[in-house]
Amino acid sequence: MKIDYTKNPDALIPAIIQDAKTKTVLMLGYMNEEAYTKTLETKKVTFFSRSKNRLWTKGEESGNFLNLVDIKVDCDNDTLLVKVNPNGPTCHKGSDNCWQESNNQEYGFISKLEKTIQERKENATSDKSYVASLFEKGINKIAQKVGEEAIEVVIEAKDNNDNLFLDESADLLFHYLILLQAKGFTMQDVVSVLENREK
Structure with missing residues (x-):
C-alpha cells in the first residue's frame, strides 16, 4: 500500500475510523508515517496528535482502544479508511462516536x-x-x-x-x-x- 504523505506540509494524512461491524464512522484523526507503522505493529490505532505534538494511541489513558481490523488507502493515496473493533466509546466526551450518535448495527x-x-x-x-x-x-x-x-x-x-x-x-x-x-x-x-x- 503506497501512502502519499507529501500533499500536506505537516506530512499528516486524514484517517477515517469506522466500526468494522456496524460500519458507523467513529472519528477522524491524523496519521504520519510513524503513527501508521505503530498502528500496524501494535494493532491499536495510533495517531499523531496535533495538540500534544506527539504520537497518541487512542485509549492510552481511557482504555477505550480502537483495535485494528483493516486499513485501506483511497484512490489518491492520501486518506486512510481504518476499520476497527472499538473497546468502549470512541469520543472523549463518552459517546459512541464524535458526532454523539449511537454505534448500533443498522440494516437500512x-x-x-x-x-x-x-x-x-x-x-x-x-x-x-x-x-x-x-x-x-x-x-x-x-x-x-x-x-x-x-x-x-x-x-x-x-x-x-x-x-x-x-x-x-x-x-x-x-x-x-x-x-x-x-x-x-x-x-x-x-x-x-x-x-x-x-x-
Missing part, C-alpha cells in the same frame, strides 16, 4: 421498518393500522400469520412466477419482524445468533 430499510413496527406496537390501542391490529389480537394471531406466509412462500417457490415469490417473501419477512417484536426481540438478536454459529 429493515431497521426503518422495525422502528415503524415498534411505534405501532407502542400505540396499538390508538393506532388504526394493520400492524397495531395484529398486536391487539395477540401473539397467537401474529404467529399464525407467519405460518400462513411461510406456506405461501413455499408454494410460490415451486412455481415459476418470480414476482409472486418475492411478494410472498416480503410478506413473510414483514410478519416475522412483527413476531420478533411481539416476543421482545429485533433482527439484531437473530443476527447475533447467526454470528455466534459462525465462530
Whole structure:
C-alpha cells in the first residue's frame, strides 16, 4: 500500500475510523508515517496528535482502544479508511462516536421498518393500522400469520412466477419482524445468533 504523505506540509494524512461491524464512522484523526507503522505493529490505532505534538494511541489513558481490523488507502493515496473493533466509546466526551450518535448495527430499510413496527406496537390501542391490529389480537394471531406466509412462500417457490415469490417473501419477512417484536426481540438478536454459529 503506497501512502502519499507529501500533499500536506505537516506530512499528516486524514484517517477515517469506522466500526468494522456496524460500519458507523467513529472519528477522524491524523496519521504520519510513524503513527501508521505503530498502528500496524501494535494493532491499536495510533495517531499523531496535533495538540500534544506527539504520537497518541487512542485509549492510552481511557482504555477505550480502537483495535485494528483493516486499513485501506483511497484512490489518491492520501486518506486512510481504518476499520476497527472499538473497546468502549470512541469520543472523549463518552459517546459512541464524535458526532454523539449511537454505534448500533443498522440494516437500512429493515431497521426503518422495525422502528415503524415498534411505534405501532407502542400505540396499538390508538393506532388504526394493520400492524397495531395484529398486536391487539395477540401473539397467537401474529404467529399464525407467519405460518400462513411461510406456506405461501413455499408454494410460490415451486412455481415459476418470480414476482409472486418475492411478494410472498416480503410478506413473510414483514410478519416475522412483527413476531420478533411481539416476543421482545429485533433482527439484531437473530443476527447475533447467526454470528455466534459462525465462530
